[in-house]
Amino acid sequence: MKLRVINPNTTQAMTDTIGQAARRVAGPGTLIVASQPASGPVSIESHFDEAVAAIGVAEEVLAGEREGTDAYVIACFGDPGLWSARELTRAPVIGIxxxxxxxxxxxxxxxxxxxxxxxxxxxxxxxxxxxxxxxxxxxxxxxxxxxxxxxxxxxxxxxxxxxxxxxxxxxxxxxxxxxxxxxxxxxxxxxxxxxxxxxxxxVTAAVKLAESLVQLGLHTSKHGDLDFPRPKAFAGRFSHFSA
Amino acid sequence: MKLRVINPNTTQAMTDTIGQAARRVAGPGTLIVASQPASGPVSIESHFDEAVAAIGVAEEVLAGEREGTDAYVIACFGDPGLWSARELTRAPVIGIxxxxxxxxxxxxxxxxxxxxxxxxxxxxxxxxxxxxxxxxxxxxxxxxxxxxxxxxxxxxxxxxxxxxxxxxxxxxxxxxxxxxxxxxxxxxxxxxxxxxxxxxxxVTAAVKLAESLVQLGLHTSKHGDLDFPRPKAFAGRFSHFSA
Amino acid sequence: MKLRVINPNTTQAMTDTIGQAARRVAGPGTLIVASQPASGPVSIESHFDEAVAAIGVAEEVLAGEREGTDAYVIACFGDPGLWSARELTRAPVIGIxxxxxxxxxxxxxxxxxxxxxxxxxxxxxxxxxxxxxxxxxxxxxxxxxxxxxxxxxxxxxxxxxxxxxxxxxxxxxxxxxxxxxxxxxxxxxxxxxxxxxxxxxxVTAAVKLAESLVQLGLHTSKHGDLDFPRPKAFAGRFSHFSA
Amino acid sequence: MKLRVINPNTTQAMTDTIGQAARRVAGPGTLIVASQPASGPVSIESHFDEAVAAIGVAEEVLAGEREGTDAYVIACFGDPGLWSARELTRAPVIGIxxxxxxxxxxxxxxxxxxxxxxxxxxxxxxxxxxxxxxxxxxxxxxxxxxxxxxxxxxxxxxxxxxxxxxxxxxxxxxxxxxxxxxxxxxxxxxxxxxxxxxxxxxVTAAVKLAESLVQLGLHTSKHGDLDFPRPKAFAGRFSHFSA
Amino acid sequence: MKLRVINPNTTQAMTDTIGQAARRVAGPGTLIVASQPASGPVSIESHFDEAVAAIGVAEEVLAGEREGTDAYVIACFGDPGLWSARELTRAPVIGIxxxxxxxxxxxxxxxxxxxxxxxxxxxxxxxxxxxxxxxxxxxxxxxxxxxxxxxxxxxxxxxxxxxxxxxxxxxxxxxxxxxxxxxxxxxxxxxxxxxxxxxxxxVTAAVKLAESLVQLGLHTSKHGDLDFPRPKAFAGRFSHFSA
Amino acid sequence: MKLRVINPNTTQAMTDTIGQAARRVAGPGTLIVASQPASGPVSIESHFDEAVAAIGVAEEVLAGEREGTDAYVIACFGDPGLWSARELTRAPVIGIxxxxxxxxxxxxxxxxxxxxxxxxxxxxxxxxxxxxxxxxxxxxxxxxxxxxxxxxxxxxxxxxxxxxxxxxxxxxxxxxxxxxxxxxxxxxxxxxxxxxxxxxxxVTAAVKLAESLVQLGLHTSKHGDLDFPRPKAFAGRFSHFSA
Incomplete structure (x- = not known):
C-alpha cells in the first residue's frame, strides 16, 4: 500500500518530522511517501495560508495519482483543501x-x-x-x-x-x-x-485511518459532490489544471 | 494483538458470521476472538433487548480482561453497553x-x-x-x-x-x-x-479502528467519566460484579 | 391509582427516602409502591452501574405489570433503563x-x-x-x-x-x-x-408527571419504537425474559 | 387551588370549551376559573393576533393576582405572552x-x-x-x-x-x-x-402541569429574567400598567 | 425613500437620539421619520415591557402605512413585535x-x-x-x-x-x-x-439594511406566515384593529 | 466609494453580467470595479474549482488594495476564499x-x-x-x-x-x-x-451590504483570526505572496 502523506507547507524539516511520525505507526506493508508542494507557504497560520496551501495539496494529490497511490493524508491541522483533494481521486483522503x-x-x-x-x-x-x-x-x-x-x-x-x-x-x-x-x-x-x-x-491517527479504509476496500465516493471535477479550462498560472 | 469481537446476542450463527467478517479484514498480527455472552437475547431488536445485551457485553469484556485483551468490538448496531464497557477496561472499545x-x-x-x-x-x-x-x-x-x-x-x-x-x-x-x-x-x-x-x-470498520488505536498506543481514557467503576457491592444475580 | 417508584439501586435506606418523598407529594388517590430490585448495585455512580441497574428496573416494571400498575417512576438521576422500561408496559414511565x-x-x-x-x-x-x-x-x-x-x-x-x-x-x-x-x-x-x-x-417531580399522564388518559405509545418487545428466547441468567 | 385558564382570544364559546376541558381533568381540590380578556382578537391566527393577545393575557394575569391565584394556563397554542406573564406573578404559568x-x-x-x-x-x-x-x-x-x-x-x-x-x-x-x-x-x-x-x-396537559407545580411548591423563579418588571410609567392606553 | 424608525418606548429623548443616529448614516434620498407610540412603557427592560411595546410598534407601522412608508426599523434591542410588524406591511421591517x-x-x-x-x-x-x-x-x-x-x-x-x-x-x-x-x-x-x-x-445597522432592501426591490414576503393578518374583529381597547 | 466586485472565475461574459447587476443597484457615489482573476477556472462547479478560485480572489483583493478599495464582493455562490480575503484587507469583504x-x-x-x-x-x-x-x-x-x-x-x-x-x-x-x-x-x-x-x-445583495458597512464606518476586524496574515516566505509559483 502506497500512502502519500502531504505536508501542505514547504518546510522540509517539517515534512521530515511528519514522515517519521507516519513511518513510526505505519503497518509493515505500507510505503509512506512524505511530500510537500513545490509552491506555497513555509508555514500555515491563517485562512490565507490555508487557501494557498490547498493548491499545493491538490498538486500533490495529482502527483500521487500519476504514481499510483492508495491513500492520502493532509498533514496540517486545518485540513486545507480536504474536500477538493477528495474530488481528485478515488483513494481515501484524510485530514489530520x-x-x-x-x-x-x-x-x-x-x-x-x-x-x-x-x-x-x-x-x-x-x-x-x-x-x-x-x-x-x-x-x-x-x-x-x-x-x-x-x-x-x-x-x-x-x-x-x-x-x-x-x-x-x-x-x-x-x-x-x-x-x-x-x-x-x-x-x-x-x-x-x-x-x-x-x-x-x-498525523499518526490519519495514517491508521487511511490504512484502515484501504484495507476495508472503501474509497472516496464518486457519487455526488465528491465526484471528479467536471473537466474544464483553467487560465494563466493554473492552465496545467485544464482538461 | 488480541481483539475480542463481542456479538451481544446469543445466536452462534451470527457470532460466526461476525467472526468471519472480522477475520477477513484483520491485520496479520491480530488474533480475533469472536465471543457471545452466555446469557441474553437471541437477537437485538428493541431498547429492552439492548439493555439486557449490555450486561452480556460487560461480562464478555470482563472475561476478555482476564485473558489479556488489547481491544474490544461490540458487534450490534445499537452499540449496547458501549460506555459501560469502556469503564471496565483500559483497552479501546469500539461499537459497530x-x-x-x-x-x-x-x-x-x-x-x-x-x-x-x-x-x-x-x-x-x-x-x-x-x-x-x-x-x-x-x-x-x-x-x-x-x-x-x-x-x-x-x-x-x-x-x-x-x-x-x-x-x-x-x-x-x-x-x-x-x-x-x-x-x-x-x-x-x-x-x-x-x-x-x-x-x-x-464490524469490519470497528476491527480496523480498534487495531488502529492499539497501534497508536491509545487507550480508553481513565481520567473522568470512563475511569474504572468505583468498587461496590452488587446484590443477587449480579453479586459476581461485587468488588 | 397505583404508582410504582423504582429505586434502581439495592440500598433499602435510599428506597425508603425515595418512597417518603414520593408519598409527601402524591395525590390522595395515589398508592405509592416504593420498590428496589433484588439484584443490582448498592449505588449508581458510573455507566456500568447504570447498565446493571437497567435490568433491575426492567424486572421491577415486569413485577409491576403483574400486580397492575398505572405508572412507573425510575428514581435514579441517570434514568437507567428508561426506554427499555417504556417498551415493557402501556403505563407511563418517567425518569427523575x-x-x-x-x-x-x-x-x-x-x-x-x-x-x-x-x-x-x-x-x-x-x-x-x-x-x-x-x-x-x-x-x-x-x-x-x-x-x-x-x-x-x-x-x-x-x-x-x-x-x-x-x-x-x-x-x-x-x-x-x-x-x-x-x-x-x-x-x-x-x-x-x-x-x-x-x-x-x-422524584417528586416525576410522581406528579406520572399522576398527570394517568389522569389525562395518556399512555406510552405502542406504535413504533416503544411497542412491546418482539417475543424471543433469552439464554442463561436471563431465560426468565423468554417469551 | 385556584387555577386561572386564560383563553387569550375574546370568543366566549371557545372560553367555554376550554373551561370544560380544564374542569374535566382538574383534581378535586382545583377551582378552574376560565377567563378571557375584555380586549383582543376573536381568534388568533397570526403573529399580529398573538402580539395583541399577549396584552390580554397580561391583564388576565394581573386580574388573577388581585383575586389570589395559584397558577395560570395560557390556552392558545402559540403561548402568546408566556414570558411576560411569568414576570407578573410568582405563580406558575404554563402555555398549552x-x-x-x-x-x-x-x-x-x-x-x-x-x-x-x-x-x-x-x-x-x-x-x-x-x-x-x-x-x-x-x-x-x-x-x-x-x-x-x-x-x-x-x-x-x-x-x-x-x-x-x-x-x-x-x-x-x-x-x-x-x-x-x-x-x-x-x-x-x-x-x-x-x-x-x-x-x-x-389545555388538559397544562392544567395537570400547573397543578403539579403548585403541589410541588414550585413557583416561577424571581431571580433573573423572570423577576417582576421594574416599576415604571406607561403612557396612553397602557397607563394603567404604570407603577 | 421614507424610512420610519420606530422607538418602541415612549421617551422622547430616546426617540431623538435614535432619530439623530439614523439620520447620520441615512443615504441622501432617505427621509427618516423617527416616531414613538402614543401608548407604552417609558423604557423596555423586561419581557412584559416588550409585550406592551409590541402593540405600539404595530400602531406605528399602521400609521406608517397610512402615510406611505418604504421601510421600518424597530429600534429596541429585543426586536419587540418584529414578526407581527412584518405581517402588517409589504415594506421591509428590520429589528435593531x-x-x-x-x-x-x-x-x-x-x-x-x-x-x-x-x-x-x-x-x-x-x-x-x-x-x-x-x-x-x-x-x-x-x-x-x-x-x-x-x-x-x-x-x-x-x-x-x-x-x-x-x-x-x-x-x-x-x-x-x-x-x-x-x-x-x-x-x-x-x-x-x-x-x-x-x-x-x-439603529445605524438597521437603517442601512432597510435602505438596501428597498433599493434591491425586496419586500417582506406575503406568501405564508408573513401574509397580512386575516381580517377579524377585535374587542375593547383594541377594537380599532378590527377589519 | 470604490467597490471591487470579483468574479472568481475567468469567464469575461460572466464578469460583465455580474458587473452590470452590481451597477444596477449601486448607490450614486459607488464606483463598481468588476474584475476577474488572470488565473483560474472558467466556471466553478466543485470543491476543487473553488479551491483554485480562492487564489484568484486573493490576488484580486491584493490588486484592489494597491488601488485603494473600500469594499469587496466575492461573486460566486460558494463564497470561495472568503475568510482568506478578509485577512488581506481592512475593507469589508462580502460573499454573495x-x-x-x-x-x-x-x-x-x-x-x-x-x-x-x-x-x-x-x-x-x-x-x-x-x-x-x-x-x-x-x-x-x-x-x-x-x-x-x-x-x-x-x-x-x-x-x-x-x-x-x-x-x-x-x-x-x-x-x-x-x-x-x-x-x-x-x-x-x-x-x-x-x-x-x-x-x-x-451579487446585488452583496453590493448593498458592502456599501452599508462602508457607510457605517465598519471594517473587517483586525483583532484575532481575521488579522493580516503573518508575513512569511512562499515558495515557487506563489513566491509573489512572500513578505
Missing part, C-alpha cells in the same frame, strides 16, 4: 484534524484541542462544527507558539504545550488532549506522560 | 454503529443508514445525535427485516436491503450507505456492487 | 432526571444541575442533549459526594450541595437548581431556603 | 403548546403537531426550537382550518384533523400526535380512537 | 438586534453583545438562537445599567459599557462588539476607540 | 451566498435555495451551517444546469430555474427563493414574477 477528532472521540467522551496560535482557533472550531464534534470538544486552546518555533525552539514549545494541556485537564473536565498541529507529531508520548491523559496526534 | 458512522464520514459528505426493523431507527438516530453525525446522515431507513431472517432467509433479506439502499441513493442524495446490523457483515460487497455506492459495514 | 428538567424548564428560563460525583456529569449531559434541554441548562456541576454519603454523612453532603448551588446561582446566571440525585429527595426545601432559588427534585 | 410538547415527549420518542392554518406552522416551529423539542417533533402539519371553524363547522374540522393525523402516522414515523389549537380540547379522544395513536392536547 | 447581529457577522467571525441589564440577556439569547447567530456570538454581557441611565447619567453609563466591552475583548476572544440597546446609538465611535474593536450598533 | 442568506432571512421566515448543479448543493449546505442559516433554509435544490449554460442557453436555464423555484414554493413552504449562482444576477425579476415570491440574488 478530522483524524485526531475521530480517534479522540473513540477513547474519551470529551476532549480539548491544544493548538499553536490563538488566531487559528477559529479554524479548528469551524472544522469541529462541520465534522460534528462540537459537543465532544470542550474547548480549543492555543499555546501561542508560531508554527516554525516547533522546529526552532522545541523545548520552549513543548513546555508551553504541556502547560496549556494541564490547564485543559484541570479546567475543561476532559479525558483526552488533541494536539492541534502537524509539527507536534513527535511530541505525543512526552506530553501524554507529563499531562497524564491520552494525547491524540493527527 | 459508531465505527460505521466514522468511516462513512471519511469517504462521503452525506450518507444514509439502512437497518433492519423500523422500530430500531430511533436507536440509530439517538446514536447519530450523541456521536455528532446527525448532519452527515440524511436518513435512517428500515428494510423491515427481523434480525434473524438475515440468517434464515438471506436471499430475501439481501433483496430488501438492496432495494432500500437504492431508494436512499435516489431520494436522499447520499454518497454512501451504512449497513445497520451486525448480521449484514458478509453482504457488503454484493450490496455495493448492486447499488453503485460505497457500503460501510460496522 | 427528565422529570426534573421538564419541571425546571417551566419555572425558569435557565437552570443548572448539581449532582454528586464529577464522573457522572457526562451522563447528565447526554440526557440533557437527548431530551432537548441543553440550552436551558447552563451547567452540570458536581458537589463531589459519593452517593451513599447522602445517607451516611447527610450534614456534610447538604453543606457541599448548598455551596455548589450558591456557586451556580452566582456564576451561571440561572433561575433554578436541579438536584441531580434521587437520594437528595428530602433536602429540597432546606437547599432552596439556603440558596434563594427554586430547587427542583426529580 | 409547551405543555403538550412536554407531555408528548414523555410518552413517545417522536411526535408530530397537527394545527389549524399553515401560516401558523412557523409559530409552532419557533416554539419547538425555543423549548428544545425540535428533534422530538418530526413535523408541524396544518389541517388548513380557520380557528373559528372549530366552533362553526366542527364535523368538517374534525374530519380534516383526523385525515392530517393519519398522514402524520403514516409518513412521519411518530408515536403520538400533538393537537395544535386550544379549540380542539374536546376532540382528543375521538381523534385518538380514529388515528390509533395517543393524542396530546394542550 | 437582528441588524446588529447580521452586520457583526460580516466583519468578525465571533462577537459578544454588551447590553444594559442582566435580566435582558435571556431576551438577546433567545433572539440569537432564533436568528441563527448563537455560534457567532460568544457571550451576552450586561453592563448593569438601567436603560434610562443612558440618558440621565451618560458618563457613568459609557464608562461601564467600555469596561464590559474590554472584558469581552480579553476573555471572549471576539473580533467585534455588538451594543445591546437602542439608546447607545450615539456612543459607537467612542466605545470603538476605547476598546480597539469594531463596534456594531443596531 | 452569505449576502443572499442574510437578506432572505430579513424578508421571509423560511427560504429555499435554487442552485445550478446537484453536486454543489453540499457546498451551499456547508455555508448555511457555518453562517447559522440552516434552520431558515428549508432545502437546497438544484436545477441541474452547468454554470456556463447560464450564458450559452439562457432560455432553457431560466425555464429550469423557474420550474425548480415553483417546486420549492409548493413543497417547501417557503416565503422566498435564494438564487444560488452569480451568473443568475440578471434573472431575478423575471423569476420573481413567474414564481410569485421574492427572489434574492447574491
Amino acid at each position: 484534524a478530522e483524524a485526531a477528532f475521530h480517534m479522540a472521540a473513540l477513547i474519551a467522551t470529551r476532549f480539548s484541542v491544544v493548538t499553536t496560535l490563538g488566531r487559528t482557533c477559529v479554524i479548528a472550531e469551524h472544522l469541529l462544527a462541520q465534522y460534528g464534534f462540537e459537543h465532544q470538544c470542550r474547548r480549543v486552546r492555543a499555546a501561542e507558539i508560531p508554527v516554525l518555533d516547533l522546529e526552532h525552539d522545541p523545548d520552549a514549545s513543548l513546555r508551553k504545550i504541556i502547560e496549556e494541556s494541564l490547564r485543559a485537564k484541570e479546567e475543561d473536565g476532559v479525558g483526552a488532549i488533541v494536539l492541534g498541529c502537524g509539527g507536534m507529531a513527535d511530541l505525543t508520548e512526552e506530553i501524554s506522560r507529563a499531562v497524564g491523559l491520552p494525547v491524540v496526534e493527527g | 454503529a459508531e465505527a460505521a458512522f466514522h468511516m462513512a464520514a471519511l469517504i462521503a459528505t452525506r450518507f444514509s443508514v439502512v437497518t433492519t426493523l423500523g422500530r430500531t431507527c430511533v436507536i440509530a438516530e439517538h446514536l447519530l445525535a450523541q456521536y455528532g453525525f446527525e448532519h452527515q446522515c440524511r436518513r435512517v431507513r428500515a428494510a423491515e427485516i427481523p434480525v434473524l431472517d438475515l440468517e434464515h432467509d438471506p436471499d430475501a433479506s439481501l433483496r430488501k436491503i438492496i432495494e432500500e439502499s437504492l431508494r436512499a441513493k435516489e431520494e436522499d442524495g447520499v454518497g454512501a450507505i451504512v449497513l445497520g446490523c451486525g448480521g449484514m457483515a458478509d453482504l457488503t460487497e454484493e450490496i455495493s456492487r448492486a447499488v453503485g455506492l460505497p457500503v460501510v459495514e460496522g | 432526571a427528565e422529570a426534573a428538567f421538564h419541571m425546571a424548564a417551566l419555572i425558569a428560563t435557565r437552570f443548572s444541575v448539581v449532582t454528586t460525583l464529577g464522573r457522572t456529569c457526562v451522563i447528565a449531559e447526554h440526557l440533557l442533549a437527548q431530551y432537548g434541554f441543553e440550552h436551558q441548562c447552563r451547567r452540570v456541576r458536581a458537589a463531589e459526594i459519593p452517593v451513599l454519603d447522602l445517607e451516611h454523612d447527610p450534614d456534610a453532603s447538604l453543606r457541599k450541595i448548598i455551596e455548589e448551588s450558591l456557586r451556580a446561582k452566582e456564576e451561571d446566571g440561572v433561575g433554578a437548581i436541579v438536584l441531580g440525585c434521587g437520594g437528595m429527595a428530602d433536602l429540597t426545601e432546606e437547599i432552596s431556603r439556603a440558596v434563594g432559588l427554586p430547587v427542583v427534585e426529580g | 403548546a409547551e405543555a403538550a410538547f412536554h407531555m408528548a415527549a414523555l410518552i413517545a420518542t417522536r411526535f408530530s403537531v397537527v394545527t389549524t392554518l399553515g401560516r401558523t406552522c412557523v409559530i409552532a416551529e419557533h416554539l419547538l426550537a425555543q423549548y428544545g423539542f425540535e428533534h422530538q417533533c418530526r413535523r408541524v402539519r396544518a389541517a388548513e382550518i380557520p380557528v373559528l371553524d372549530l366552533e362553526h363547522d366542527p364535523d368538517a374540522s374534525l374530519r380534516k384533523i383526523i385525515e392530517e393525523s393519519l398522514r402524520a402516522k403514516e409518513e412521519d414515523g411518530v408515536g403520538a400526535i400533538v393537537l395544535g389549537c386550544g379549540g380542539m380540547a374536546d376532540l382528543t379522544e375521538e381523534i385518538s380512537r380514529a388515528v390509533g395513536l395517543p393524542v396530546v392536547e394542550g | 438586534a437582528e441588524a446588529a447581529f447580521h452586520m457583526a457577522a460580516l466583519i468578525a467571525t465571533r462577537f459578544s453583545v454588551v447590553t444594559t441589564l442582566g435580566r435582558t440577556c435571556v431576551i438577546a439569547e433567545h433572539l440569537l438562537a432564533q436568528y441563527g447567530f448563537e455560534h457567532q456570538c460568544r457571550r451576552v454581557r450586561a453592563a448593569e445599567i438601567p436603560v434610562l441611565d443612558l440618558e440621565h447619567d451618560p458618563d457613568a453609563s459609557l464608562r461601564k459599557i467600555i469596561e464590559e466591552s474590554l472584558r469581552a475583548k480579553e476573555e471572549d476572544g471576539v473580533g467585534a462588539i455588538v451594543l445591546g440597546c437602542g439608546g447607545m446609538a450615539d456612543l459607537t465611535e467612542e466605545i470603538s476607540r476605547a476598546v480597539g474593536l469594531p463596534v456594531v450598533e443596531g | 451566498a452569505e449576502a443572499a442568506f442574510h437578506m432572505a432571512a430579513l424578508i421571509a421566515t423560511r427560504f429555499s435555495v435554487v442552485t445550478t448543479l446537484g453536486r454543489t448543493c453540499v457546498i451551499a449546505e456547508h455555508l448555511l451551517a457555518q453562517y447559522g442559516f440552516e434552520h431558515q433554509c428549508r432545502r437546497v435544490r438544484a436545477a441541474e444546469i452547468p454554470v456556463l449554460d447560464l450564458e450559452h442557453d439562457p432560455d432553457a436555464s431560466l425555464r429550469k430555474i423557474i420550474e425548480e423555484s415553483l417546486r420549492a414554493k409548493e413543497e417547501d413552504g417557503v416565503g422566498a427563493i435564494v438564487l444560488g449562482c452569480g451568473g443568475m444576477a440578471d434573472l431575478t425579476e423575471e423569476i420573481s414574477r413567474a414564481v410569485g415570491l421574492p427572489v434574492v440574488e447574491g
Whole structure:
C-alpha cells in the first residue's frame, strides 16, 4: 500500500518530522511517501495560508495519482483543501484534524484541542462544527507558539504545550488532549506522560485511518459532490489544471 | 494483538458470521476472538433487548480482561453497553454503529443508514445525535427485516436491503450507505456492487479502528467519566460484579 | 391509582427516602409502591452501574405489570433503563432526571444541575442533549459526594450541595437548581431556603408527571419504537425474559 | 387551588370549551376559573393576533393576582405572552403548546403537531426550537382550518384533523400526535380512537402541569429574567400598567 | 425613500437620539421619520415591557402605512413585535438586534453583545438562537445599567459599557462588539476607540439594511406566515384593529 | 466609494453580467470595479474549482488594495476564499451566498435555495451551517444546469430555474427563493414574477451590504483570526505572496 502523506507547507524539516511520525505507526506493508508542494507557504497560520496551501495539496494529490497511490493524508491541522483533494481521486483522503477528532472521540467522551496560535482557533472550531464534534470538544486552546518555533525552539514549545494541556485537564473536565498541529507529531508520548491523559496526534491517527479504509476496500465516493471535477479550462498560472 | 469481537446476542450463527467478517479484514498480527455472552437475547431488536445485551457485553469484556485483551468490538448496531464497557477496561472499545458512522464520514459528505426493523431507527438516530453525525446522515431507513431472517432467509433479506439502499441513493442524495446490523457483515460487497455506492459495514470498520488505536498506543481514557467503576457491592444475580 | 417508584439501586435506606418523598407529594388517590430490585448495585455512580441497574428496573416494571400498575417512576438521576422500561408496559414511565428538567424548564428560563460525583456529569449531559434541554441548562456541576454519603454523612453532603448551588446561582446566571440525585429527595426545601432559588427534585417531580399522564388518559405509545418487545428466547441468567 | 385558564382570544364559546376541558381533568381540590380578556382578537391566527393577545393575557394575569391565584394556563397554542406573564406573578404559568410538547415527549420518542392554518406552522416551529423539542417533533402539519371553524363547522374540522393525523402516522414515523389549537380540547379522544395513536392536547396537559407545580411548591423563579418588571410609567392606553 | 424608525418606548429623548443616529448614516434620498407610540412603557427592560411595546410598534407601522412608508426599523434591542410588524406591511421591517447581529457577522467571525441589564440577556439569547447567530456570538454581557441611565447619567453609563466591552475583548476572544440597546446609538465611535474593536450598533445597522432592501426591490414576503393578518374583529381597547 | 466586485472565475461574459447587476443597484457615489482573476477556472462547479478560485480572489483583493478599495464582493455562490480575503484587507469583504442568506432571512421566515448543479448543493449546505442559516433554509435544490449554460442557453436555464423555484414554493413552504449562482444576477425579476415570491440574488445583495458597512464606518476586524496574515516566505509559483 502506497500512502502519500502531504505536508501542505514547504518546510522540509517539517515534512521530515511528519514522515517519521507516519513511518513510526505505519503497518509493515505500507510505503509512506512524505511530500510537500513545490509552491506555497513555509508555514500555515491563517485562512490565507490555508487557501494557498490547498493548491499545493491538490498538486500533490495529482502527483500521487500519476504514481499510483492508495491513500492520502493532509498533514496540517486545518485540513486545507480536504474536500477538493477528495474530488481528485478515488483513494481515501484524510485530514489530520478530522483524524485526531475521530480517534479522540473513540477513547474519551470529551476532549480539548491544544493548538499553536490563538488566531487559528477559529479554524479548528469551524472544522469541529462541520465534522460534528462540537459537543465532544470542550474547548480549543492555543499555546501561542508560531508554527516554525516547533522546529526552532522545541523545548520552549513543548513546555508551553504541556502547560496549556494541564490547564485543559484541570479546567475543561476532559479525558483526552488533541494536539492541534502537524509539527507536534513527535511530541505525543512526552506530553501524554507529563499531562497524564491520552494525547491524540493527527498525523499518526490519519495514517491508521487511511490504512484502515484501504484495507476495508472503501474509497472516496464518486457519487455526488465528491465526484471528479467536471473537466474544464483553467487560465494563466493554473492552465496545467485544464482538461 | 488480541481483539475480542463481542456479538451481544446469543445466536452462534451470527457470532460466526461476525467472526468471519472480522477475520477477513484483520491485520496479520491480530488474533480475533469472536465471543457471545452466555446469557441474553437471541437477537437485538428493541431498547429492552439492548439493555439486557449490555450486561452480556460487560461480562464478555470482563472475561476478555482476564485473558489479556488489547481491544474490544461490540458487534450490534445499537452499540449496547458501549460506555459501560469502556469503564471496565483500559483497552479501546469500539461499537459497530459508531465505527460505521466514522468511516462513512471519511469517504462521503452525506450518507444514509439502512437497518433492519423500523422500530430500531430511533436507536440509530439517538446514536447519530450523541456521536455528532446527525448532519452527515440524511436518513435512517428500515428494510423491515427481523434480525434473524438475515440468517434464515438471506436471499430475501439481501433483496430488501438492496432495494432500500437504492431508494436512499435516489431520494436522499447520499454518497454512501451504512449497513445497520451486525448480521449484514458478509453482504457488503454484493450490496455495493448492486447499488453503485460505497457500503460501510460496522464490524469490519470497528476491527480496523480498534487495531488502529492499539497501534497508536491509545487507550480508553481513565481520567473522568470512563475511569474504572468505583468498587461496590452488587446484590443477587449480579453479586459476581461485587468488588 | 397505583404508582410504582423504582429505586434502581439495592440500598433499602435510599428506597425508603425515595418512597417518603414520593408519598409527601402524591395525590390522595395515589398508592405509592416504593420498590428496589433484588439484584443490582448498592449505588449508581458510573455507566456500568447504570447498565446493571437497567435490568433491575426492567424486572421491577415486569413485577409491576403483574400486580397492575398505572405508572412507573425510575428514581435514579441517570434514568437507567428508561426506554427499555417504556417498551415493557402501556403505563407511563418517567425518569427523575427528565422529570426534573421538564419541571425546571417551566419555572425558569435557565437552570443548572448539581449532582454528586464529577464522573457522572457526562451522563447528565447526554440526557440533557437527548431530551432537548441543553440550552436551558447552563451547567452540570458536581458537589463531589459519593452517593451513599447522602445517607451516611447527610450534614456534610447538604453543606457541599448548598455551596455548589450558591456557586451556580452566582456564576451561571440561572433561575433554578436541579438536584441531580434521587437520594437528595428530602433536602429540597432546606437547599432552596439556603440558596434563594427554586430547587427542583426529580422524584417528586416525576410522581406528579406520572399522576398527570394517568389522569389525562395518556399512555406510552405502542406504535413504533416503544411497542412491546418482539417475543424471543433469552439464554442463561436471563431465560426468565423468554417469551 | 385556584387555577386561572386564560383563553387569550375574546370568543366566549371557545372560553367555554376550554373551561370544560380544564374542569374535566382538574383534581378535586382545583377551582378552574376560565377567563378571557375584555380586549383582543376573536381568534388568533397570526403573529399580529398573538402580539395583541399577549396584552390580554397580561391583564388576565394581573386580574388573577388581585383575586389570589395559584397558577395560570395560557390556552392558545402559540403561548402568546408566556414570558411576560411569568414576570407578573410568582405563580406558575404554563402555555398549552409547551405543555403538550412536554407531555408528548414523555410518552413517545417522536411526535408530530397537527394545527389549524399553515401560516401558523412557523409559530409552532419557533416554539419547538425555543423549548428544545425540535428533534422530538418530526413535523408541524396544518389541517388548513380557520380557528373559528372549530366552533362553526366542527364535523368538517374534525374530519380534516383526523385525515392530517393519519398522514402524520403514516409518513412521519411518530408515536403520538400533538393537537395544535386550544379549540380542539374536546376532540382528543375521538381523534385518538380514529388515528390509533395517543393524542396530546394542550389545555388538559397544562392544567395537570400547573397543578403539579403548585403541589410541588414550585413557583416561577424571581431571580433573573423572570423577576417582576421594574416599576415604571406607561403612557396612553397602557397607563394603567404604570407603577 | 421614507424610512420610519420606530422607538418602541415612549421617551422622547430616546426617540431623538435614535432619530439623530439614523439620520447620520441615512443615504441622501432617505427621509427618516423617527416616531414613538402614543401608548407604552417609558423604557423596555423586561419581557412584559416588550409585550406592551409590541402593540405600539404595530400602531406605528399602521400609521406608517397610512402615510406611505418604504421601510421600518424597530429600534429596541429585543426586536419587540418584529414578526407581527412584518405581517402588517409589504415594506421591509428590520429589528435593531437582528441588524446588529447580521452586520457583526460580516466583519468578525465571533462577537459578544454588551447590553444594559442582566435580566435582558435571556431576551438577546433567545433572539440569537432564533436568528441563527448563537455560534457567532460568544457571550451576552450586561453592563448593569438601567436603560434610562443612558440618558440621565451618560458618563457613568459609557464608562461601564467600555469596561464590559474590554472584558469581552480579553476573555471572549471576539473580533467585534455588538451594543445591546437602542439608546447607545450615539456612543459607537467612542466605545470603538476605547476598546480597539469594531463596534456594531443596531439603529445605524438597521437603517442601512432597510435602505438596501428597498433599493434591491425586496419586500417582506406575503406568501405564508408573513401574509397580512386575516381580517377579524377585535374587542375593547383594541377594537380599532378590527377589519 | 470604490467597490471591487470579483468574479472568481475567468469567464469575461460572466464578469460583465455580474458587473452590470452590481451597477444596477449601486448607490450614486459607488464606483463598481468588476474584475476577474488572470488565473483560474472558467466556471466553478466543485470543491476543487473553488479551491483554485480562492487564489484568484486573493490576488484580486491584493490588486484592489494597491488601488485603494473600500469594499469587496466575492461573486460566486460558494463564497470561495472568503475568510482568506478578509485577512488581506481592512475593507469589508462580502460573499454573495452569505449576502443572499442574510437578506432572505430579513424578508421571509423560511427560504429555499435554487442552485445550478446537484453536486454543489453540499457546498451551499456547508455555508448555511457555518453562517447559522440552516434552520431558515428549508432545502437546497438544484436545477441541474452547468454554470456556463447560464450564458450559452439562457432560455432553457431560466425555464429550469423557474420550474425548480415553483417546486420549492409548493413543497417547501417557503416565503422566498435564494438564487444560488452569480451568473443568475440578471434573472431575478423575471423569476420573481413567474414564481410569485421574492427572489434574492447574491451579487446585488452583496453590493448593498458592502456599501452599508462602508457607510457605517465598519471594517473587517483586525483583532484575532481575521488579522493580516503573518508575513512569511512562499515558495515557487506563489513566491509573489512572500513578505
